[in-house]
Amino acid sequence: MPSIVKPVVTHPSLERNDLGLNLRAYEGAMSTLCAGCGHDSVTAAIIKAAWELSLDPHMIGKFSGIGCSSKTPTYFVSGAHGFNSAHGRMPAIATGAGAANRSLVAIGISGDGDSLSIGIGQMAHAVRRNLNIVYVIENNGVYGLTKGQFSASADLGSKSKKGEANRVSPIDPVLLGLSLGATFVARSFSGDKEQLVPILKAAIKHKGLALIDVISPCVTFNDHEGSTKSYLYTRKHDYHVTDAEVIIPADEIIANISVNGHTAVTMHDGTVIRFTNTPEDYDPRDRAKVFAYIQEHQREGKVPTGLLFIDETPGDMHDVLGTIDTPLTQVPYETLCPGSETLASLMEEFR
Amino acid sequence: MTRINDFAMKLANVNGTGSASANGLLMQTIFRMGIPVAGKNLFPSNIQGLPTWYEIRVSKDGYGARALDYDLMVAMDAQTYGRDVHEVRGSTNGAPGGYVLFDSTWPLHDDLHRNDVTFLGVPLAKMCNEYFSEPRTRILLKNIMYSGTLAALLNLDMEIVGELIKESYGKKQALLDSNRKALELGFEFAKKNFDCPLPFYCEKMDENGDKILIDGNTATALGAIYAGATVAAWYPITPATSVMDAFKAFADRYRVDPVTKKNNFAFLQAEDELAAIGMVIGASWAGARSFTSTAGPGISLMNELIGLAYYAEIPAVIFDIQRTGPSTGMPTRTQQSDIMECAYASHGDTKHIVLFPSSPAECFEFAVQSFDLAEQFQTPVFMLSDLDIGMNDWVVPRLRWDDNYKPNRGRVLTSEELDHIKTYFRYSPEDENHVAARTLPGINAKGAFFTRGSGHNRLGGYTETPSEYQEVMDRLLLKHKASAKYVPSPVIERKPGATIGIISLGGCDPACREAIDILESQGVPANYMRVRGFPFSREVEQFIAEQDVCYVVEQNRDGQLRSLLVLETHVPKEKLLSILVYGGFPLSAKSVVEGLLHKHVKESVPEFGNEILIEE
Numbered sequence: 020m021p022s023i024v025k026p027v028v029t030h031p032s033l034e035r036n037d038l039g040l041n042l043r044a045y046e047g048a049m050s051t052l053c054a055g056c057g058h059d060s061v062t063a064a065i066i067k068a069a070w071e072l073s074l075d076p077h078m079i080g081k082f083s084g085i086g087c088s089s090k091t092p093t094y095f096v097s098g099a100h101g102f103n104s105a106h107g108r109m110p111a112i113a114t115g116a117g118a119a120n121r122s123l124v125a126i127g128i129s130g131d132g133d134s135l136s137i138g139i140g141q142m143a144h145a146v147r148r149n150l151n152i153v154y155v156i157e158n159n160g161v162y163g164l165t166k167g168q169f170s171a172s173a174d175l176g177s178k179s180k181k182g183e184a185n186r187v188s189p190i191d192p193v194l195l196g197l198s199l200g201a202t203f204v205a206r207s208f209s210g211d212k213e214q215l216v217p218i219l220k221a222a223i224k225h226k227g228l229a230l231i232d233v234i235s236p237c238v239t240f241n242d243h244e245g246s247t248k249s250y251l252y253t254r255k256h257d258y259h260v261t262d263a264e265v266i267i268p269a270d271e272i273i274a275n276i277s278v279n280g281h282t283a284v285t286m287h288d289g290t291v292i293r294f295t296n297t298p299e300d301y302d303p304r305d306r307a308k309v310f311a312y313i314q315e316h317q318r319e320g321k322v323p324t325g326l327l328f329i330d331e332t333p334g335d336m337h338d339v340l341g342t343i344d345t346p347l348t349q350v351p352y353e354t355l356c357p358g359s360e361t362l363a364s365l366m367e368e369f370r
Numbered sequence: 371m372t373r374i375n376d377f378a379m380k381l382a383n384v385n386g387t388g389s390a391s392a393n394g395l396l397m398q399t400i401f402r403m404g405i406p407v408a409g410k411n412l413f414p415s416n417i418q419g420l421p422t423w424y425e426i427r428v429s430k431d432g433y434g435a436r437a438l439d440y441d442l443m444v445a446m447d448a449q450t451y452g453r454d455v456h457e458v459r460g461s462t463n464g465a466p467g468g469y470v471l472f473d474s475t476w477p478l479h480d481d482l483h484r485n486d487v488t489f490l491g492v493p494l495a496k497m498c499n500e501y502f503s504e505p506r507t508r509i510l511l512k513n514i515m516y517s518g519t520l521a522a523l524l525n526l527d528m529e530i531v532g533e534l535i536k537e538s539y540g541k542k543q544a545l546l547d548s549n550r551k552a553l554e555l556g557f558e559f560a561k562k563n564f565d566c567p568l569p570f571y572c573e574k575m576d577e578n579g580d581k582i583l584i585d586g587n588t589a590t591a592l593g594a595i596y597a598g599a600t601v602a603a604w605y606p607i608t609p610a611t612s613v614m615d616a617f618k619a620f621a622d623r624y625r626v627d628p629v630t631k632k633n634n635f636a637f638l639q640a641e642d643e644l645a646a647i648g649m650v651i652g653a654s655w656a657g658a659r660s661f662t663s664t665a666g667p668g669i670s671l672m673n674e675l676i677g678l679a680y681y682a683e684i685p686a687v688i689f690d691i692q693r694t695g696p697s698t699g700m701p702t703r704t705q706q707s708d709i710m711e712c713a714y715a716s717h718g719d720t721k722h723i724v725l726f727p728s729s730p731a732e733c734f735e736f737a738v739q740s741f742d743l744a745e746q747f748q749t750p751v752f753m754l755s756d757l758d759i760g761m762n763d764w765v766v767p768r769l770r771w772d773d774n775y776k777p778n779r780g781r782v783l784t785s786e787e788l789d790h791i792k793t794y795f796r797y798s799p800e801d802e803n804h805v806a807a808r809t810l811p812g813i814n815a816k817g818a819f820f821t822r823g824s825g826h827n828r829l830g831g832y833t834e835t836p837s838e839y840q841e842v843m844d845r846l847l848l849k850h851k852a853s854a855k856y857v858p859s860p861v862i863e864r865k866p867g868a869t870i871g872i873i874s875l876g877g878c879d880p881a882c883r884e885a886i887d888i889l890e891s892q893g894v895p896a897n898y899m900r901v902r903g904f905p906f907s908r909e910v911e912q913f914i915a916e917q918d919v920c921y922v923v924e925q926n927r928d929g930q931l932r933s934l935l936v937l938e939t940h941v942p943k944e945k946l947l948s949i950l951v952y953g954g955f956p957l958s959a960k961s962v963v964e965g966l967l968h969k970h971v972k973e974s975v976p977e978f979g980n981e982i983l984i985e986e
Contacts, residue, residue, distance in 0.1 A: 076818070098818050100818050100820075101818075115653035118601045141644070341632055344630070348656055354634060356595075357596070362769060370582060
């Protein structure tokens with residue numbers, strides 16, 4: 020449905036953020052996904068998170084690979100540059116863009132096929148580099164555009180639409196991310212905006228790669244009985260491990276809100292993530308414990324969700340590279356070129 | 371009959387034993403003596419233990435191709451004694467044959483003796499064991515010791531040799547002392563036991579005042595530094611790795627902010643070539659000058675995203691240091707076999723800009739030009755170097771820089787320009803070269819667009835409509851054609867009375883030039899055209915039209931340059947005959963001359979087809 024132009028409907032009463040923009044300013048083109056697709060809810064959550072954080076639309080960079088999920092960057096923040104790249108190659112494209120211009124707020128949208136099969140290598144290495152990006156995997160366990168093959172995240176025993184059971188062990192992006200050293204790992208459900216929006220906001224504020232596995236059901240090919248990625252199944256098994264809120268330093272409330280005995284993590288820009296609900300003995304900063312907790316609860320058939328793990332201490336890719344604070348794209352050529360005299364003296368070393 | 375500054379020698383060694391430092395020492399000494407010299411490293415894909423050769427050709431006339439006719443063999447590898455001794459020039463027409471320098475610590479097997487060459491035995495291992503105690507030192511210093519012997523035999527300037535030793539080891543007194551001692555022992559032994567110098571030797575000249583000794587990969591890296599490249603992404607691969615090693619070393623030197631001590635560059639070692647090219651494309655999309663260096667296997671992997679960059683019109687600079695294919699092939703041997711792969715890289719209809727440097731000097735120049743062309747035409751640009759150019763030290767004019775150079779960033783809209791236009795569309799309107807203006811992220815929301823490798827129309831919107839799709843594809847073809855005027859023009863040299871032409875490219879240049887001189891002396895004058903860029907300019911077609919017949923000299927099996935000429939010009943293919951040398955070693959003039967004369971006689975004899983294959 021690409022020819023349909025989305026009508027711009029605004030109303031003076033629409034609330035404006037710090038930039039004076041209303042929610043509509045963060046929307047994109049009309050979705051061409053199936054009605055009821057989980058991905059559209061993720062899109063809506065991203066729009067809300069970006070609006071609430073008053074992100075400057077043109078400072079956002081949207082990145083994706085190929086697949087249903089990868090179409091979605093067209094559907095949010097039309098004032099941002101987007102790059103719909105090749106299947107499984109989003110991490111590399113985003114790495115290059117991030118290396119060139121570190122001031123962009125990078126939002127990468129991928130899927131389970133894009134990131135757990137064809138692009139698993141690139142995803143793993145983007146995690147290792149701690150590229151500063153919000154890395155969303157819209158996870159539905161199935162290939163939609165090619166009509167219903169199992170993806171690498173399909174659970175053992177989960178049934179395809181034709182009734183065939185998956186017999187290949189799944190790759191879990193959360194456990195994978197934790198084992199690769201991801202500095203921010205979360206899982207949510209496209210149908211749970213209350214949980215997803217704060218996670219996205221925290222992810223945007225995180226300096227490094229924020230891996231968010233969002234169970235986002237495919238209404239056409241994987242929403243039937245026997246599927247473990249359906250709306251019904253996910254609702255039934257969703258298990259909130261944590262709830263968190265994001266407190267921006269500029270917010271007036273910060274002075275009034277104390278940590279109240281809850282775990283709180285302060286981000287690089289002073290933003291505070293306050294965990295309002297965590298199980299006893301659960302520390303979202305303890306990688307090994309989080310890993311064990313998730314594994315244990317998944318074994319029980321639960322789908323553990325929430326901001327599961329966060330570590331603000333390691334530097335991001337630029338810290339490791341030792342790059343200057345100014346985006347490389349803004350360094351004038353005169354600074355970059357050593358000039359003729361330097362070359363002349365360098366030539367003496369080749370004599 | 372003495373020959374001054376006109377001979378060739380070959381050093382046969384076991385790799386991993388420190389022979390490279392001796393090779394470099396000899397090369398640099400001759401270079402500093404002001405004599406034209408060329409060195410070719412024929413090395414194995416191995417860390418330690420396999421045969422490795424180094425050839426040095428000293429040529430007062432400036433011929434830098436391989437000689438294939440060795441006056442002196444330094445035979446230090448027992449594994450290859452037999453063939454090494456066999457390669458030495460025998461006596462011809464009463465002229466004495468060449469020489470073999472060997473380690474006489476152990477007797478040479480009778481089978482290895484030849485009557486027409488002179489054997490010079492030096493008890494290298496014995497002397498090393500006598501004077502040096504540490505086992506590793508003994509092995510390493512053997513090389514320096516025979517360098518001393520060679521200095522005496524070839525009349526090398528010992529003062530220069532001493533200087534070089536000092537430059538290398540000056541900071542470590544013990545090392546300096548032992549190197550000096552080894553050098554002296556080798557030198558004195560020769561003076562005492564042999565007639566020095568040999569009938570061929572060196573004498574100072576003044577040909578190198580304005581020259582340097584540099585390899586193409588170092589020059590390429592310098593080009594990237596001077597072009598203002600800030601994002602380098604790569605995956606280690608022979609023979610391209612030293613491009614990035616050099617880039618990093620230069621960047622650490624010239625690109626660190628003096629105040630913050632932070633880097634004005636990002637150096638990304640990718641997980642594979644798929645990612646390396648992705649990073650380059652992402653960085654270029656964001657507005658940085660970015661590049662990768664790789665070899666054939668890497669280009670194979672990069673094909674996917676090269677198509678994306680071509681179709682979405684994103685600049686990308688790819689330095690391909692060609693090696694022997696297909697598959698893993700011979701990683702440490704040279705070839706020119708990625709021509710077709712690069713010209714048409716990726717699925718679907720794609721055509722790329724390809725530059726063919728012939729020396730480290732052109733690597734520097736073309737590296738800079740690659741960035742200008744990539745941004746001007748918003749497309750991938752390949753610079754096809756090869757192992758011979760990239761990893762061997764060549765004598766070339768000093769690299770110079772014009773401070774008036776301004777990078778050609780192509781059509782990129784500023785925030786102000788965007789404010790003044792009504793609506794921005796990515797692929798429209800186009801200029802006279804069929805290039806539309808691009809915008810960069812983080813500049814102005816009005817310039818925002820969605821980059822896609824899927825079907826798009828001239829406005830940048832998604833399309834599946836035939837006419838809209840075709841309109842963009844047709845413009846891309848016109849854009850590629852328009853770039854022909856901007857790629858480096860061919861170098862053409864005409865000989866009086868010549869009706870035939872030699873066409874070549876890249877590292878074949880020294881051999882072709884020498885061959886043309888030899889052919890002329892034999893009464894077969896030939897015109898010469900060295901192609902330097904693709905798409906081909908009108909001059910290329912014109913040159914071929916002027917010749918009765920052209921011999922296309924290249925280092926691959928399938929005549930890839932010839933194929934490209936047949937496909938992309940209107941010349942009749944019967945006019946183009948191939949001379950192909952592709953065994954993996956750099957080209958010699960001998961192969962070109964023999965190939966051409968052979969073909970000139972057999973011309974158009976059907977069973978020979980269009981090719982002649984020379985084995986070196």
